[in-house]
Amino acid sequence: MSPPRILLCGDVSGRLNQLYKRVVSVNKSAGPFDALLCVGQFFPDSTDQLNEFMDYVEGRSAIPLSTYFIGDYGVGAAKVLLASSKGSANQGFKMDGLKICENLHWLKGSGKFTLHGLSVAYLSGRRSSDGLQFGTYTQDDVDALRAIAEEPGIIDLFLTNEWPTGVTDRATTPDLPPGVSDSLGSDSTISELVVEIKPRYHISGTKGVFYAREPYSNVDAVHVTRFLGLAPVGNKEKQKFIHALSPIPSSTMSATEISMKPPNTTLSPYILTERKTDASDSTKRPSSSVSESQYWRYDVSQKRQKSGTADGNKLCFKFTSSGSCPRGEKCNFHHDMYAREQSQRGVCFDFLNKGKCERGADCNFKHSFQNEVESHSGKRKLGNAGTKRSKECWFCLSSPNIESHLIVSIGESFYCALAKGPLVSDHILIVPVEHFPNTLSLAPEFEAELNRVQNRLRKYFKNQGKEVVFFEWVSKRSTHANLQAVPIPSSRTHVVQNIFDMAAQKLGFKFVVSKSADAPGEGRKSLRTQFDSNHSFFYAELPECTTLSHVIEENEIFPAQFGREVLAGLLNMADKADWRNCTHSKEEEIKMAEEFKTRFEKFDPNK
Secondary structure (H helix, E strand, O other), X not given: OOOOOEEEEOOXXXXXXXXXXHHHHHXXXXXXXXXXXXOOOOXXXXXXXXXXXXXXXXXXXXXXXXXXXXXXXXXXXXXXXXXXXXXXXXXXXXXXXXXXXXXXXXXXXXXXXXXXXXXXXXXXXXXXXXXXXXXXXXXXXXXXXXXXXXXXXXXXXXXXXOEEOOOOOOOOOOOOOOOOOOXXXXXXXXXXXXXXXXXXXXXXXXXXXXEEOOOEEOOOOOOEEEEEEOOOOXXXXXXXXXXXXXXXXXXXXXXXXXXXXXXXXXXXXXXXXXXXXXXXXXXXXXXXXXXXXHHOOOEXXXXXXXXXXXXXXXXXXXXXXXXXXXXXXXXXXXXXXXXXXXXXXXXXXXXXXXXXXXXXXXXXXXOOOXXXXXXXXXXXXXXXXXXXXXXXXXXXXXXXXXXXXXXXXXXXXXXXXXXXOOOOOOOXXXXXXXXXXXXXXXXXXXXXXXXXXXXHHHHHHHOOOEEEEEEEEEOOOOOOOOEEEEEEEHHHHHHHHXXXXXXXHHHOOOOEEEEOOXXXXXXXXXXXXXXXXXXEEEEEEEOOOEEEEEEEOOOOOOOOOHHHHHHHHHOOOHHHOOXXXXXXXXXXXXXXXXXXXXXXXXXXXOO
16 A cells, blocks of 8 residues: 555634635645644734634635644633534544544644554643643643653654744754744653654644755664754745645554664764763763663752762653663663652652752642652651642642632641632532642541541432532642542442443443442552552542542553543533633632532531
8 A cells, every 4th residue: 555645734723715815726736635634833923814714614615634733822712622622523533533524633732643544643732830721731631742752653643833942043954944942842751752652754843934854763773763843834035834744653663663763863962962062071971872761761960868868969850750671770870769769759750850940830849859758647748849739739728829709628638629610510620738749648637537538428329309410530740639420310320330431441441449348448458459659550439339440551641630521521511621621710610609509508417
């Protein structure tokens, strides 16, 4: 069979007439092509262009070629994407694109799918600290791609909107177009991802220019990567905004074909950038080969008294992130157990290795060491690691970020709050008062209070003709535990386990099922025996004393909102699977909280 024929396009910015006129022309002269992949902003810049754009979305104009886009931002994006998210055809765990209209597909978040035999990975949106509903990616999206990078096989195409930092360094890539630099439209997170994913082609937009970099070799991989930056549709400089590819899928290539390197192949620009950064470090640990670079990130710029690490040492990235290193004692970099523990508590890698993080407010991880202290009961637990953590945490009562108007009950060790963007009006979070990463490793006295709260919630919902499902996603990077409680109609109780099982099957795993004839709280004893702090963990406590649990492996892709998505399907509320689709004004939230407190008052264990 002949290899697939793919068209690539830069920022569309709503100019669909001009785009598809060009696509039809190229298809006639050099086609037929199988698909069009768009990077950079897809939606219009202004409302003036919205009518033209909506003609295609609403079917008045035909889209001539199957089109996929990741630039989910611009005028009209929120309205169009929200409406599409609610469509029945777009529910569930879809990585191959949500259908906007005939021949138009939105690659949401991040993921990997197969397109005409090609393995395609993508990161939708841009990096932002604004928490926008559309147009920005999350740390969960990044973590999912890191897990994909560990999977066997080669990624053929990697789509991002912004360019990776380092690819435009003139010291390493002298053939850059005039005026292009790393200062604008570049993203260091994408640099890290592309080093880990090692795609055969990396395609980006947003810089406003066309640039086809010479192929570069990858660390610990035999194949090369080609970077393509595409110009915007209709740019005044008439730079190339459409590019054609016809790559043979890597899954069908021989080892010899995969390893062939063109004569103009260069070293990786990211490796060269790291070398340049290290040039002034006289205490740098010697490296036996370039391939070592994957095992560390940045120099340690300050001594850490707890670990006794000297200035200039480099941390082994593999050990710090996963707890093991395939090189063992032969590794030239530092296996720091203290850094590993801090990483498990959600501390930023850059902060650990470099002493600072250049992402600043855009980083979702902690920028202070998280210490343990001895509690009054003699049990080791996470203590207060300083005011910075409480200021950053959304759930710490001392944090200025906490939305206290959502709190409906406060006990000695736990408080209850309405969920932000609730799935249903009585969607409750049970949150430890202290900064614990999960509820499964708490001392017995904490567990007793938690059981009381859960039992009172069960009675409250039973009084309304409902049952309740409790679930918790315990990530290794969790910062403050929250156990979610979602009521369901009693008539749906008999199918809730089947719904969870079907969702698990779609993700390729099976739940461990435990049933107890005793009180519902007995199931948590079994859960604690299964829980391992070295792994992420998901569990659900169902009606009729049934618990479901799943240990999430290191490289496994697991949606952070899995529990909510399953229950949204159970309740026929698929459009509410994303909490951002369910937000309310502060005035509405205050009213909802007061109404819940009134109804719950006679059941509240803290009254």
